[in-house]
Amino acid sequence: MQAELLASEQLLKSTNERLNQQIHLFESMENLAAVGYWTSGADPATLRWSKGMYRLAGLAPGSVMHRSVGRSRIRAEDQEKFAQARRAVDGAIVEYQWEHPDGRMHWHRSRMQHGSGEGGEAIVFGVVQDVTHERAAALALQDRLGFIQNITSRVPGMVFQLRLKTDGRFQFGYVSDLVREIFRGVSPEQIMQDAAGILKLHHPDDVSEFIASIKASARELKPWRHEYRLRFEDGEVRWLLGQATPEREADGTVLWNGLITDITARKQSEERLRESEARFRALTELSSDWYWEQDAQFRFVRLDGSSQTSMRLPEDNYLGVTRWETDAQGVSQAQWAAHRAVLQAHETFHDFEMLCTDAVGCLTWVAISGTPIFDVQGQFKGYRGIGRDISERKRAEEKIERLAFYDVLTDLPNRRLLMDRLQQALVSSAREHGAGALLFIDLDNFKDLNDTQGHDVGDALLQQVAKRLLASVRETDTVARLGGDEFVVMLQGLERTQADAITQVEQVGRKIMAQLNQPYRLGSAEHHSTPSIGVTLFDNQQQTLDDLLKQADLAMYEAKSAGRNTLRFFDPTMQALVTQRTALELELRHGLARDELVLFYQPVVDQDARVVGVEALVRWQHPQRGLVAPLAFIPMAEQTGLILPLGQWVLRVACLQLVSWSAQAATERLTMAVNVSARQFRQPEFVQQVLTMLRQTGANPKRLKMELTESLLLTDTQDAIAKMSELRDVGVRFSLDDFGTGYSSLSYLKLLPLQQLKIDQSFVRDVLTDPNDAAIARTVLALGQSLGLGVVAEGVETVGQRDFLLQHGCTRFQGYLFGKPVPIAQLRLGGAD
Numbered sequence: 003m004q005a006e007l008l009a010s011e012q013l014l015k016s017t018n019e020r021l022n023q024q025i026h027l028f029e030s031m032e033n034l035a036a037v038g039y040w041t042s043g044a045d046p047a048t049l050r051w052s053k054g055m056y057r058l059a060g061l062a063p064g065s066v067m068h069r070s071v072g073r074s075r076i077r078a079e080d081q082e083k084f085a086q087a088r089r090a091v092d093g094a095i096v097e098y099q100w101e102h103p104d105g106r107m108h109w110h111r112s113r114m115q116h117g118s119g120e121g122g123e124a125i126v127f128g129v130v131q132d133v134t135h136e137r138a139a140a141l142a143l144q145d146r147l148g149f150i151q152n153i154t155s156r157v158p159g160m161v162f163q164l165r166l167k168t169d170g171r172f173q174f175g176y177v178s179d180l181v182r183e184i185f186r187g188v189s190p191e192q193i194m195q196d197a198a199g200i201l202k203l204h205h206p207d208d209v210s211e212f213i214a215s216i217k218a219s220a221r222e223l224k225p226w227r228h229e230y231r232l233r234f235e236d237g238e239v240r241w242l243l244g245q246a247t248p249e250r251e252a253d254g255t256v257l258w259n260g261l262i263t264d265i266t267a268r269k270q271s272e273e274r275l276r277e278s279e280a281r282f283r284a285l286t287e288l289s290s291d292w293y294w295e296q297d298a299q300f301r302f303v304r305l306d307g308s309s310q311t312s313m314r315l316p317e318d319n320y321l322g323v324t325r326w327e328t329d330a331q332g333v334s335q336a337q338w339a340a341h342r343a344v345l346q347a348h349e350t351f352h353d354f355e356m357l358c359t360d361a362v363g364c365l366t367w368v369a370i371s372g373t374p375i376f377d378v379q380g381q382f383k384g385y386r387g388i389g390r391d392i393s394e395r396k397r398a399e400e401k402i403e404r405l406a407f408y409d410v411l412t413d414l415p416n417r418r419l420l421m422d423r424l425q426q427a428l429v430s431s432a433r434e435h436g437a438g439a440l441l442f443i444d445l446d447n448f449k450d451l452n453d454t455q456g457h458d459v460g461d462a463l464l465q466q467v468a469k470r471l472l473a474s475v476r477e478t479d480t481v482a483r484l485g486g487d488e489f490v491v492m493l494q495g496l497e498r499t500q501a502d503a504i505t506q507v508e509q510v511g512r513k514i515m516a517q518l519n520q521p522y523r524l525g526s527a528e529h530h531s532t533p534s535i536g537v538t539l540f541d542n543q544q545q546t547l548d549d550l551l552k553q554a555d556l557a558m559y560e561a562k563s564a565g566r567n568t569l570r571f572f573d574p575t576m577q578a579l580v581t582q583r584t585a586l587e588l589e590l591r592h593g594l595a596r597d598e599l600v601l602f603y604q605p606v607v608d609q610d611a612r613v614v615g616v617e618a619l620v621r622w623q624h625p626q627r628g629l630v631a632p633l634a635f636i637p638m639a640e641q642t643g644l645i646l647p648l649g650q651w652v653l654r655v656a657c658l659q660l661v662s663w664s665a666q667a668a669t670e671r672l673t674m675a676v677n678v679s680a681r682q683f684r685q686p687e688f689v690q691q692v693l694t695m696l697r698q699t700g701a702n703p704k705r706l707k708m709e710l711t712e713s714l715l716l717t718d719t720q721d722a723i724a725k726m727s728e729l730r731d732v733g734v735r736f737s738l739d740d741f742g743t744g745y746s747s748l749s750y751l752k753l754l755p756l757q758q759l760k761i762d763q764s765f766v767r768d769v770l771t772d773p774n775d776a777a778i779a780r781t782v783l784a785l786g787q788s789l790g791l792g793v794v795a796e797g798v799e800t801v802g803q804r805d806f807l808l809q810h811g812c813t814r815f816q817g818y819l820f821g822k823p824v825p826i827a828q829l830r831l832g833g834a835d
């Protein structure tokens with residue numbers, strides 16, 4: 003028993019020793035690991051703490067024997083958590099804060115387990131670890147993450163770190179919180195766990211390109227930049243822009259730091275822009291409008307849509323230039339100025355109308371509207387606007403205008419337009435002192451034609467009459483139809499003197515009469531029609547439109563009652579003049595035939611009063627009226643064309659006279675000056691006629707001198723030079739008659755093959771009394787000298803005049819002082835006698 007006891011004592015001892023050793027080992031371990039443990043049974047008073055536990059808790063060993071004491075320093079908020087774990091026990095882990103006597107809060111983690119006590123009773127066994135450092139580290143990490151998130155949240159995108167591992171798998175190292183927003187609820191943890199999973203959110207069409215772009219970046223280590231789409235289950239599509247810079251790590255992995263931004267808004271606005279641009283193009287292409295833009299200097303910088311329209315504006319003519327530098331037409335200087343003022347004021351404008359030349363060179367009416375462009379700072383940047391082809395509208399307007407102002411049947415101006423033009427003519431005739439005339443034309447017996455043949459035939463006649471009237475007048479004159487068979491012709495810019503104007507109007511009237519008397523072809527039949535014409539002249543604003551029309555109308559009735567197919571002037575004195583003139587014309591015709599004309603000769607003398615030649619001046623020996631001066635019939639002859647046979651007659655007589663003089667020594671050197679009128683000279687056959695006359699009569703061309711007037715030479719100077727040169731070549735000489743009354747310029751004088759100037763008698767008359775006339779006479783003489791032209795003074799009546807002229811270099815004189823124009827029989831040739 004003793005031995006047994008001893009043995010068992012030994013065993014106990016050794017067991018205790020082993021236990022102690024174990025406890026010791028355990029406690030030093032406990033110490034090293036900063037852990038402690040506790041055991042407790044069902045009874046709260048059976049709590050036992052290990053040494054490590056006391057150290058951990060910061061309490062004196064042996065001071066805790068009861069559960070309430072053991073839990074006394076667990077933070078109030080954690081009490082319940084701890085109690086729950088204590089009840090649950092099995093493997094429960096609870097973390098709580100411990101109010102350490104050092105004044106700080108320590109974090110304890112306790113793991114609880116069932117066990118059995120020394121007596122085999124059931125106990126709970128807890129291991130406690132001080133995890134304050136661990137918690138602090140986690141908190142610090144949390145802090146850092148928070149800090150990074152905080153920073154990255156300010157970046158307008160999702161910050162990430164991505165790693166491509168050597169096994170080919172992708173792994174996110176960091177993803178900022180914005181991932182939740184961009185990928186709609188995906189958490190950083192999720193994406194970090196499963197990098198590839200995110201691809202499920204990518205738009206299926208964009209996945210392969212996305213992967214290829216990342217791989218390319220990894221392969222070439224070049225920055226990654228890729229735009230791609232996400233597509234969510236509900237169909238929402240987002241555009242993302244990924245950007246990252248790759249680096250290769252020592253272990254062969256590739257590491258990107260980068261950013262993913264949501265660019266949906268930008269993409270959408272780009273898309274909207276593209277759409278609106280496309281819409282806009284479609285619009286400009288479909289419509290006849292085009293779009294234009296100008297810079298701040300109003301130079302075209304863009305022209306859209308015109309190529310598709312009928313307009314086809316040639317862009318090259320526009321880009322880089324302003325509107326007024328293009329070949330635009332139909333805009334007056336004032337309109338351009340107004341347009342530019344609007345642009346300078348940066349105002350919007352509407353429907354600025356002008357004519358443009360399109361690519362094929364056609365002029366087209368366009369209307370331009372524009373509005374200024376300002377940038378966000380309010381700085382003026384230029385103009386933009388549209389242009390529109392308005393030729394259709396213009397045509398329509400023209401049509402409407404035609405309806406309002408033109409006669410539909412004949413297309414001639416109607417009464418309204420005539421009155422308009424007459425009003426203008428009155429104003430301009432008052433200003434320019436040029437007379438005008440109204441010819442009221444009524445077709446004789448038109449009613450009969452209408453009644454017997456029907457209106458269609460009547461209309462056809464009226465249309466033909468309209469055409470003939472138009473052909474009878476100048477383009478500047480107006481032919482109007484008042485209605486029915488009444489037409490009015492308005493003439494403007496007539497000759498200055500009333501007599502001349504009357505002659506002129508009468509001529510036109512006769513021409514119209516002749517034209518309208520020609521047979522008409524109406525269908526298959528030939529028709530004859532005659533007009534009655536009433537004429538009135540106007541030359542000032544005092545006359546009213548209605549008065550004038552009434553006068554012409556009255557005159558027309560006069561013509562009707564005078565037997566139709568005739569012309570009457572309104573004013574009785576006018577009518578008398580016309581009648582007289584008409585009679586005169588007839589008489590002159592007869593006179594020419596009956597040889598009633600006579601040539602008078604007026605001597606031209608030199609400084610010693612010796613006759614060197616004569617001027618032939620025509621007279622008419624009228625059986626009743628006696629000797630008629632040329633001014634009474636030459637103008638009429640000019641107007642009626644009688645001047646042609648008259649001129650031929652004068653030339654023939656003068657040439658024959660030269661021939662007869664050539665037979666005697668005393669007279670053989672005399673020259674013969676012949677006056678040539680404009681109408682004569684302008685005939686194409688003039689030169690030929692003169693040459694023929696010279697040949698037929700055998701007169702010496704060198705003795706023949708032709709007197710021309712300035713006005714004659716001013717029109718068609720080239721033709722005049724050619725004719726004069728041709729005649730000069732055979733010896734005929736030319737003198738400029740009435741010099742000083744016209745408008746000759748020096749440069750033009752030099753051009754003409756002239757030999758002589760004749761100072762007009764109006765200057766000679768007052769040469770002693772009027773300093774102006776004296777100056778002109780002197781100038782003409784000086785001019786003649788410098789140009790190498792001889793100068794004749796005509797109309798010399800006094801010795802004083804002759805002396806003055808002689809003193810200033812004149813060597814040839816003509817005038818009553820030396821002899822009046824006389825018939826050949828009375829001509830005294832000085833030296834000859």
Ligand code: C2E
Pocket residue numbers: 604618619620631632633636649652677678679709739740763796797798799816817818819823
């Ligand atoms: P003209 O050629 O300038 O002729 C000069 C005119 O002055 C002539 O008038 C003449 O009689 C006139 N006269 C000459 N000396 C004097 C003078 O000392 N004092 C004044 N007061 N007058 C003088 P006439 O003969 O009445 O002829 C007038 C115009 O008729 C001519 O002006 C000429 O333009 C034109 N004329 C005359 N004969 C002919 C002709 O055969 N053919 C053409 N086409 N016109 C002619």
Ligand code: MG
Pocket residue numbers: 617677709739
């Ligand atoms: Mg003359």
Ligand code: MG
Pocket residue numbers: 739740760762763796
């Ligand atoms: Mg003269």
